[in-house]
Amino acid sequence: MRHHLYSTEDREYLEELLGYFPVSPPISLDEAQNAIRDISRSWDPMKFSEGLISSGSGIVFFEKVLPILPKLLHKTMYSGVLSNAGEYRKKSDPNEGIVEFGLPIKKLTDAGCSSNGRFTGINPDSIKEKVASVCRLIEMDCDTPFLNAAFFYQKFIRIHPFYDGNGRIGRFIVDAFLYSHNMYIDWERMKKTTRWIRQLNYCHRKTKDDGSSLSYIFALKWWVYYLAKFKHEIKPE
Numbered sequence: 001m002r003h004h005l006y007s008t009e010d011r012e013y014l015e016e017l018l019g020y021f022p023v024s025p026p027i028s029l030d031e032a033q034n035a036i037r038d039i040s041r042s043w044d045p046m047k048f049s050e051g052l053i054s055s056g057s058g059i060v061f062f063e064k065v066l067p068i069l070p071k072l073l074h075k076t077m078y079s080g081v082l083s084n085a086g087e088y089r090k091k092s093d094p095n096e097g098i099v100e101f102g103l104p105i106k107k108l109t110d111a112g113c114s115s116n117g118r119f120t121g122i123n124p125d126s127i128k129e130k131v132a133s134v135c136r137l138i139e140m141d142c143d144t145p146f147l148n149a150a151f152f153y154q155k156f157i158r159i160h161p162f163y164d165g166n167g168r169i170g171r172f173i174v175d176a177f178l179y180s181h182n183m184y185i186d187w188e189r190m191k192k193t194t195r196w197i198r199q200l201n202y203c204h205r206k207t208k209d210d211g212s213s214l215s216y217i218f219a220l221k222w223w224v225y226y227l228a229k230f231k232h233e234i235k236p237e
Helices: 007-020 029-042 045-054 058-078 124-138 145-159 168-178 195-206 214-230
Strands: 184-185 232-233
Touching: 007 029, 007 214, 029 058, 029 232, 045 168, 058 124, 124 145, 124 168, 145 168, 145 214, 168 184, 195 214, 214 232
Parallel strands: none
Antiparallel strands: 184 232
């Protein structure tokens, strides 16, 4: 499930992360890319969702594990690749845990500043609280699952809790949630053009701390409208 649009720059960025968060024994860049790719391809959100539904306590379990699910998924994907696998960005990290995203080049530098990315992930001290807050959007008994899932994805990416893998983790959670409500998003078809990322970036640019500005609400409306073009219903057999 590829999510990167700029493979050369992403490869360079991963190489930097391997330097900042090395593992023992060391892993090469090619090995790291292959490991991340293989793990993410093995994820099956439909089976994950079906397992929850078939369990008598599935809904309760999902909502209890949801706030820590991003960290569990990140640990699975980056274990043996990065030493900070399963951890949110921290103030004690290089550049005080600041990361920029939204442009092809995303870098941590020895000079203590990152590249000219378009957006900056939220302060590391606020990540845990913010992730828990957006996870409440996708509680299983919500009345508007697709709308909530669209909101969750935009807000989760805007938080950018990890240095890498935010898109794949966000999409897995959205998929597992939507499958439980008999729908899914055709991400691969959506990502054939860059319009989806432009729609998402428009929301990011309008985001305010309280999330209540009219321009942000308008941007979210268009994000939902665009994402809905790739929504499909799952008909019961």
